[in-house]
Amino acid sequence: MTDSINDLLPEGLADRLPPLAGQAAHIARAMLDRMDSHGYDRVHPPLIEFEKSLAGRMDGVQPRQMFRFVDPRSLRMLALRSDMTVQIGRIAATGLAAAPRPLRLCYAGPVARMTGDQLDPSRENMQLGAELIGRDNVAAAAEMVCLAIEALKAAGASGISVDFTLPDLVDTLAREALPLAGGQIDAVRRELDAKDAGGLRDAGGEAYVPLLYATGPFDEAIEKLAAIDAGGALASRIAGLREIAARAAGKARLTLDPSERHGFEYQSWFGFTLYAEGVRGVLGRGGTYHIHGADEPATGFSLYPEQLAEALAGTAEPRPRLFLPLGHDTDTAARLRETGWRTVAALDESDDPATLGCTHRLDGSAPVAV
């Protein structure tokens, strides 16, 4: 066995071993199967694109996080994707521009970034999601919230909760009901993000303070938000949230944090965050948005199933393994595999069922417990 620097992996990059890797694959399949059953067609963009193309669709700080390198063919800069949503937007605007709308697409694949962060030190993740291109109405938002919950449940998650938000809340209020001077908007947003009532008052956002308290379990929080909305500027949004919540009722715990913006830099009127019991951190996010450069509405969500895999890995039952001795009948073994048995064939006399983790052994034509 070797034991050198070459056996190490770079910080934030890791092997997933059995049974965790199998669990993660199983979870991804279950999620994709739910998306497929709701009519979402699989697309598969490449790992690598021109840096400008990826970065140009991200308009934010994320592009700086991409691994970049020169293309020996084009001599242009390439980047390893750090997000797949922008790729789906590009596909919708190019290769599938002529496909009928609404267009339902799903995807799964690895994404990478140059540095991890405090919440998640990993530099490579599995991203998986569904996008509904051409619609950002309440029905689209409700379909996406329900589909995300269904996908998480199919993958084995329990105690799911969904936190709703209104990403363009401050813009909407400042424009219509609670006017702010141009320079004040950013300060008000910042203090809302910090959930700092004093700071909010100091920034001239006194009227926005009640938003900090319109949070918590959905049914109560939405009433508080409706009470703030004296001018009716949020009426359609509040009605939309109520309709989405009605569709998702009984499927997950629903909460509202109307001024939450973290992770919703690209979303328009609606956003949601997914959590599950026993899983550290956020399992996924979604919402309504406009596809960059194509001015087309869309609704979608992304899931990051690896934390769920880790949470579930400990709970999975070990699967039965059937040892096939030397000289076993291969037709019998094939028939048993067809009925769900997992087999492990002996390759020489030294192969031992117990050492190989087998729970059963083929005796003639029948499995017997080891």
Next chain:
Amino acid sequence: MTDSINDLLPEGLADRLPPLAGQAAHIARAMLDRMDSHGYDRVHPPLIEFEKSLAGRMDGVQPRQMFRFVDPRSLRMLALRSDMTVQIGRIAATGLAAAPRPLRLCYAGPVARMTGDQLDPSRENMQLGAELIGRDNVAAAAEMVCLAIEALKAAGASGISVDFTLPDLVDTLAREALPLAGGQIDAVRRELDAKDAGGLRDAGGEAYVPLLYATGPFDEAIEKLAAIDAGGALASRIAGLREIAARAAGKARLTLDPSERHGFEYQSWFGFTLYAEGVRGVLGRGGTYHIHGADEPATGFSLYPEQLAEALAGTAEPRPRLFLPLGHDTDTAARLRETGWRTVAALDESDDPATLGCTHRLDGSAPVAV
């Protein structure tokens, strides 16, 4: 819709769209399911490793093909993997060094290289495979050949053929039966690769010329090879090939090309190449080898399923799609999905079943053809 340079993808990198992307995912699942049923556990190495670690395990020309970039964390060179087999070898020698042998592992994921070649201009491919760590005997080789055939069939391939080779043939013969001067070995290998009888004679490899004719359908070619093997230097290899062929008989067309070395730079005594009807080029390769740096025998194979996906994409039946009108009963829809229906829900009045490619429409509680 945009239409700029940023909508283009770099040469050799492409989106896979519906239905091809779905077909490729379906194929990969079917293959991995077969591997799983034979006791192969999933592992999932990272996309990126230290360049030295990946390259050090490849000992060949391939490392030059990897995309490379500096790690801002370690300030060392990183590389995007161009092959996953070396990663599985590293895992076997490190994280799973203490796991019992034989160790059965399978994997799937994207690999990338800086430039394509004439046979395959693509710079990103899906690689998928199984490795049997700790054994390189005839039983291991036969298991791998049969598993590869089974995986291809499960994925929908037909007319499968397997071409056997003996990667260390010249070394073995030159050492024992048909001596060559040190300087001649490379020339003899080169002329065998070129299948050039005249060149072979000129290089002093007259005795090797009959190898060029010991090719073709397995049963005939193996007799020719046995006839050449006057000194018995190949006796154990020939017996091994016959045993593997007996195990695979009736499952695929078997051929022999004993001096074929292309693609078998790392293999030891046995190698095989997989083809299927209607699929351009090689579908996969496998054989016996030693894990770099760990001096452990192993047998494995890799499949590149994308060409198979392309070949099958045209033949797949379009799947039924059930349109769910506005206000449909969501419990009924959920029940139909459970029984295998794929649904597409209306999101507003303008959504039309025919435009959305739906074959059926939910009428009350029953699907009716559109």
